[in-house]
Amino acid sequence: xxxxxPVTITDIAKATGVAPSxxxxxxxxxxxxxxxxxxxxxxxxxxxxxxxxSQARALSSxxxxxxxxxxxxxxxxxxxxxxxxxxxxxxxxxxxxxLIDTEDSGEHEAEMxxxxxRWMDGAILxxxxxxxxxxxxxxxxxxxxxxxxxxxxxxxxxxxTPAGMGLAFEHLVSLGHRDIAxxxxxxxxxxxxARWQALKAAAQRYGRTFxxxxxxxxxxxxxxxxxDALLNTKATAxxxxxDLLAIGILTRLRERGVRVPGDVSVVGCDDIFGADFxxxxxxxxxxxxxxxxRVAVSLLLSHLDVSTAEPQRRxxxxxxxxxxxxxxGPAPQLTIRESTDPAPQR
Amino acid sequence: xxxxxPVTITDIAKATGVAPSxxxxxxxxxxxxxxxxxxxxxxxxxxxxxxxxSQARALSSxxxxxxxxxxxxxxxxxxxxxxxxxxxxxxxxxxxxxLIDTEDSGEHEAEMxxxxxRWMDGAILxxxxxxxxxxxxxxxxxxxxxxxxxxxxxxxxxxxTPAGMGLAFEHLVSLGHRDIAxxxxxxxxxxxxARWQALKAAAQRYGRTFxxxxxxxxxxxxxxxxxDALLNTKATAxxxxxDLLAIGILTRLRERGVRVPGDVSVVGCDDIFGADFxxxxxxxxxxxxxxxxRVAVSLLLSHLDVSTAEPQRRxxxxxxxxxxxxxxGPAPQLTIRESTDPAPQR
DNA sequence: ATCTTGATGGCAATCGTTTGCCAAAGTTTG
DNA sequence: CAAACTTTGGCAAACGATTGCCATCAAGAT
Numbered sequence: 001x002x003x004x005x006p007v008t009i010t011d012i013a014k015a016t017g018v019a020p021s022x023x024x025x026x027x028x029x030x031x032x033x034x035x036x037x038x039x040x041x042x043x044x045x046x047x048x049x050x051x052x053x054s055q056a057r058a059l060s061s062x063x064x065x066x067x068x069x070x071x072x073x074x075x076x077x078x079x080x081x082x083x084x085x086x087x088x089x090x091x092x093x094x095x096x097x098x099l100i101d102t103e104d105s106g107e108h109e110a111e112m113x114x115x116x117x118r119w120m121d122g123a124i125l126x127x128x129x130x131x132x133x134x135x136x137x138x139x140x141x142x143x144x145x146x147x148x149x150x151x152x153x154x155x156x157x158x159x160x161t162p163a164g165m166g167l168a169f170e171h172l173v174s175l176g177h178r179d180i181a182x183x184x185x186x187x188x189x190x191x192x193x194a195r196w197q198a199l200k201a202a203a204q205r206y207g208r209t210f211x212x213x214x215x216x217x218x219x220x221x222x223x224x225x226x227x228d229a230l231l232n233t234k235a236t237a238x239x240x241x242x243d244l245l246a247i248g249i250l251t252r253l254r255e256r257g258v259r260v261p262g263d264v265s266v267v268g269c270d271d272i273f274g275a276d277f278x279x280x281x282x283x284x285x286x287x288x289x290x291x292x293x294r295v296a297v298s299l300l301l302s303h304l305d306v307s308t309a310e311p312q313r314r315x316x317x318x319x320x321x322x323x324x325x326x327x328x329g330p331a332p333q334l335t336i337r338e339s340t341d342p343a344p345q346r
Numbered sequence: 347x348x349x350x351x352p353v354t355i356t357d358i359a360k361a362t363g364v365a366p367s368x369x370x371x372x373x374x375x376x377x378x379x380x381x382x383x384x385x386x387x388x389x390x391x392x393x394x395x396x397x398x399x400s401q402a403r404a405l406s407s408x409x410x411x412x413x414x415x416x417x418x419x420x421x422x423x424x425x426x427x428x429x430x431x432x433x434x435x436x437x438x439x440x441x442x443x444x445l446i447d448t449e450d451s452g453e454h455e456a457e458m459x460x461x462x463x464r465w466m467d468g469a470i471l472x473x474x475x476x477x478x479x480x481x482x483x484x485x486x487x488x489x490x491x492x493x494x495x496x497x498x499x500x501x502x503x504x505x506x507t508p509a510g511m512g513l514a515f516e517h518l519v520s521l522g523h524r525d526i527a528x529x530x531x532x533x534x535x536x537x538x539x540a541r542w543q544a545l546k547a548a549a550q551r552y553g554r555t556f557x558x559x560x561x562x563x564x565x566x567x568x569x570x571x572x573x574d575a576l577l578n579t580k581a582t583a584x585x586x587x588x589d590l591l592a593i594g595i596l597t598r599l600r601e602r603g604v605r606v607p608g609d610v611s612v613v614g615c616d617d618i619f620g621a622d623f624x625x626x627x628x629x630x631x632x633x634x635x636x637x638x639x640r641v642a643v644s645l646l647l648s649h650l651d652v653s654t655a656e657p658q659r660r661x662x663x664x665x666x667x668x669x670x671x672x673x674x675g676p677a678p679q680l681t682i683r684e685s686t687d688p689a690p691q692r
Numbered sequence: 693a694t695c696t697t698g699a700t701g702g703c704a705a706t707c708g709t710t711t712g713c714c715a716a717a718g719t720t721t722g
Numbered sequence: 723c724a725a726a727c728t729t730t731g732g733c734a735a736a737c738g739a740t741t742g743c744c745a746t747c748a749a750g751a752t
Binding site: 717 | 723727730738740746747750751752
């Protein structure tokens, strides 16, 4: 009712009898005007319910107060925590969050970034499908932080799932599993490749045979294909690219009458929403997802402020831990599918 | 690399030898300039990789090309589909989506809306906690569309879960359940109240006794309290405010050794991510959530364009359907907790 | 008493785009 | 052929804030 025409800086100037520039300074550069006038101006601003027009501000100052967060698929539960983390931290710093769904396409991602580079002060790429060179090039134009993607020259926060993979492997080995298989995720996922590499290394360390099925696209529904492929191996324990896939695998195994963890064990990755109440509850590598979002924002914001100062481009690594639930158990004494195991213990 | 200083409309004007105003018109009002010059200008724009500065545009035209979507909690899976729906439709219309988490607080919601009213052309309120009068007042200032909230004068899209409640009730009755209880959700939820009302009406229609426990706050963890409270009633079938609560209830029942659906049946609401793979898979009222998001955007956008034309404020109602999974089954012949049932069949 | 200096506030340009208004064409009509 | 329109393009004023530069004034130094 009250706000017919929005209150501008000029209205405040008129009300207090100073120039618009003084109002601007009083509100933004505290030291630049005398305490007395500043207080008068602040009072008037409050009184008139003044809200700065960010468009106008952006036009002259060049900063928009908006940070874009790009996710490859808003409906992927992995991003829930991430989004919440960024949201928290951004709000605390007075920034708005522009959420963009790149639909898992690198081109789409690049186009969005180009189209919107003027709308935002910086961007957080939570699952970039862009090649390294494009990323590095983009980073030269817009302040960027990547999550779970490590590119030289671009600050990043990565969740150290690869290290966690060692833990998962160890866990399965300690349960007596000798043959372990990995359900490989999408080729375009950096995390997937990193996890696979880590796992291969772990297998080598323990001298275990190790297979891989896939790649499988993102999404729970492909768990069926993955489960079938996994059952075709001689493995008794499966590690899935992520929880979504793992849950899909669990569902399919149940359909096919394979008991978990009686016949086979399953380990997921990320500990997303649902991992704790699926059937059976999933043993998984718990990632500090929300924290990753917060850290990514801090990183970005620190780069924004001291843009001219030292480059301070950092890569933050966040540790994970293994959460053991009911989907893993001792290896079956006799493999249900094959009994061929004449090989010595090691 | 190429884009040192961003290309402006003036650059194009210079390149083609026309005035900036002509460029603006060529790009925005196709009919206003001759086809020949327009083509020349478009070519130049393409050539120079021109990206309009939305801030400047917003400043003079008053429209920002941004729509805010307010959710009460980004991590609530209910919003996943919604966000995806709005995202789709907004992108198609060339708008950007500004996602805002109101943290389930009406004050926070109002403040955000106030602070950001200049950043956006309109807002979609997916779970407003604001009182009716505030909402109506706000709608006078900013184009608004509500989801699952019906306020006079504010266009809305509501998912007709109440009608679906009838279906759920019927389903349980047909399975032989005579005593049904509702796990009441948060008081500040409009949907919750609407569902409760519908259920009461259904109970009356069927002449069944009907109890209610709660209210319970939002969130899965409160399912434990709800389950305990429900077990304290003589009901053999439970309907939960939403799936999140239902899943929590399921978890607790399992803990307490109550079999579902052997001992009691459970019905949820919304069919969120997870409802199909929890243990046991949840019978629930499937809501067209994603569609709701899309419709909300269309509604809002249509209001934006014809602001001066007929008011055409509408309320769209989306139907739901019952998805029967494994959490509901025939009523137990003999209640496990009580055997007192001397009453005649009806 | 004069000069320097620092604090304070105002003027005016600027950011990039849109849009009302006007002028110069070209086109139709009587 | 003149009058009356229609196109088409340009000028210049917004939009609301920021900021470099200058003017003023008071206090301190000489």
